[in-house]
Amino acid sequence: MKVHIDSRRIAPYLFLLPFLIFFAIFRLWPIIWSFLISFFQLDDGDISGFIGMSNYITIFHDPTFIKAIWNTLYFVVVYNVIMIILAIMLAVFCNSSIIGGKKAYRAVFFSPIAMSLPVVAVVFDLIFARNIGFITSLLGMFGIEYNYRIFASMTGAMWAVILMRVWRGSGYYCAYFLAGLTSIPEELYESAMIDGANAFQQFRKITLPLLKPMLIFVIIMSTILSFQLFDEPWILTQGGPANSTLTLQMYLYQTSFLKQDFSKGAAVSYVMTLLMLAASIVSVSRQKESSSGRK
Amino acid sequence: MLGTKRKRTLSKLGIHLILIVYAIFTLIPFYWMAVNSIRPAGDFYSRMEGLFPDNIDFGNYISLFSNTSFLAWLWNSIIICILSTFLGLLICSMAGFAFGVYRFRLKNFFFWLVLGSVAIPEIVTIIPVFRLMSDIGMIDTYSSLVLPYAVSMFGIFLMKQYIESSLPMELLEAARIDGIGEAGLFVRIALPLVKPGLGVLGIYLWLNAWSSYFWPLIMLKSQTMLTVPLGLATLYADPWNLQYGVLMAGSLISTIPIIIIFICAQDQFINGLTAGSVKG
């Protein structure tokens, strides 16, 4: 009996042990190290002079950094709103009891996630190209000329990036919402139908509230991932035109690896972390508020 | 009665229409990739009249397999994905089991540590990890890619939620009374029950390892060790030797493994998420 109790007490730590070892080596101490160096001068990879908050002060005085923050927030908000609405819609339609071929739709919608980000960038460049692109060839069949250079437009370029991400992400997150939907009991809809609720009311009163846990989960995950937007604008615009697609991750990359200022780079990434956490907390608490308000 | 039936048929058609339109939107880039991969090299930069190429040529596929190490890249990627998925599943499910089943003193502390570190960009950890890897002679090995990816914070979070919602405590207590040890509970009771959750996590881990670019770029050196994304990048690294056609061919082929895995696992993937469905 005594042995039994002991093992129950030790067991969780043993189960956690492999995780803790990996976590300590590959996350925790690198994080502590990089947090420290954001306050120090770095000399050949070794910490030398203490410089206090000066890195943080410098970056907040850099208009390019502020621009990168706005661009990133703009992208995160617009992309996530569009992507999530689309993903929920697709999931609801895909889950509809009256249609067949669901598996085929699901597989097709999921497939873009299989394309790696740099390749997505190259392919969309080929789709938008004015002379040899897909849009040109398509419209050309109807005698329409296509002349819009979307990646050269200060407003259009970010929207092109958003489009690429929506294309890649909505089918993937649709799978998460589908999972959430299948757990909603069919009887709820049946009784609602008897009460005379139409499809939209059913969606608002049953689907959406019951999807909330999954929604929050997707919001957190997708917010954090989309904060790190890098590959597509890096390959297609290098942040241009006029820094309109410059993201925080690009700023971080440029600071750390191109300007080789790792200590400042560390400061940038901690500002990024704070923003990411804040954004997830805000969006989640708004979700919770609106759901409790409705109840 | 007839009215509702017609309405039903109409809405059925409507739903199909919407889904088909979106499916076409989804498939356009794949189509364009395929079309551009079967054009002769000399035609690549010329305009196509209509949506189908005038000349078809499989030269890009031939040079993909004969002039590049595409098969080696594919092999490396698959090995790395298998290893990191396997290891990640093991570690995440063990940690998830600990968080989901036991009460212990440092539980909350550890759990917040996991969640808090999710948001810190990976780039910032590169130099210390790179140094470490180099000190223990792991640069340019599979391990340098597998080990750092083995701890997925998302994976632990998912497994914790999953185990909490699908593993009845009474079952564990009953098993304990039958004299099964703590390890036995995990291996014989928990793992079989959370199999669908492992499917979800498996696909997530596989996708992560399959598409990562920056980490392998830093950790790998030799041309024969490259993974698919890095290998494909060499095809457009040299501005005087851009091989877009070959790149299209290689990219198209490299999406196939993931799509196959999803098609095979999609029922489990979706059911898996259902049962584990995350409680806010």
Added chain:
Amino acid sequence: MKKVLTVLLCSMLSLALFAGGSGESATAESAADNGKTKLEFWTWLSSDAAIDAYNQMQDDVEIVKVQMSHADINAKLAIALQAGTGAPDIYQTTQRYYPQFRDSGHMYDMTSVVSDIMDGYPDSLKDLVTYNGQIAGLTPDVSPSVMFYRADIFEEYGIEIETFNDLIEAAKILKEDGIYMLPIFNPAGSWGANAVGMLLGSRGGNYFTADGKVIHDNKDLEIVLEFLNTMVAEGYGESLTFFTPEFWGEFKAGKIAAWIMNTAEAANLKTNAPELSGKWKIMPTPRWDDKEQALSGYWGGTVIAVTDQSENPEAAADFVKWLCGSVEGQVWAGKTWSAVPAYEPAYSDPFYQEGDPYFSGDNIYDMILDTTPFHYFDWASVEMIIGEKLDLMFAGQLTPQEAARAIEDTIAAETGR
């Protein structure tokens, strides 16, 4: 309890197993080779033929090429130098980014190996690779500007170009038929700073003084920006993102009449628009109307250096010396990546005296004019700043004068130069 331990042990074991396993395979690989010392060479160029030629001549060493884009090389190298480990024996980078690595002090001093050939380089390149009086790298190539032009179009419209104003005058006629005189990098992307730098060089101008101070009230910069702005605003030049598929598509479709660009792009024209063979010709860079002499500007060029982490730095330096500082190596560089030799004795080789049938028999090396030294400092910052201001100018938000001032002031403020 035992079982928990067993599971743990198993997991640890399996870990160690494949950790060790892959380590083993790596050693097995190097043991299986010919016993030669391998030297790792990072480059983005497809220079296999040159490397193979060198390896054929060696009994003890083998150069192993690792190919990645130059942005990737810069990032990877920055990390390796900071971490003090993981750098290659030899790497190639662009001349504009090289100063950052040179000044890190982590380059192998190859003075003793290469001092006998340094007379073969112009002073500006000697200065570029010198750090604290030591030779810290060699230049395999330079990339001076020439003007590629469509002889058939020029003939049809009776165009003759001598100065930059002639370009604008001719563009007015071509515009009526939907042909653009030049491609213009709009948006600037990471190429804009380079391209403006090249045109600045063709006026003998610079962004920085030789000792690294920003040139304020830079008249040359203003004139170059004025020219570019006119080309874009009047629709004389075609706004394009350089080196994209769309960009090459426009050449192939015959929409572009001329291109002032570095010599190496000859190779790209040939591969990407083979059917235009015989229609292109080459002439020297035009003269600016307010100048008496026409000059070639610099697009960039590259540097190859040995890092201080190399275990066989002398053998590595020998390879660099062969590729960058021998007639034979320079001819191979020319053959594999159309390099224009930095090492002047190489021009005596017949390879550099032949004409090219694609360009109607013109010899590109005859079209290179004198150059003045061009100075690169803090290029990562410079590139971003100039790119942004150019985009604003092309969008009509800044006049060329304002853009020039904004460029100077921002660079000065950000780099403290």
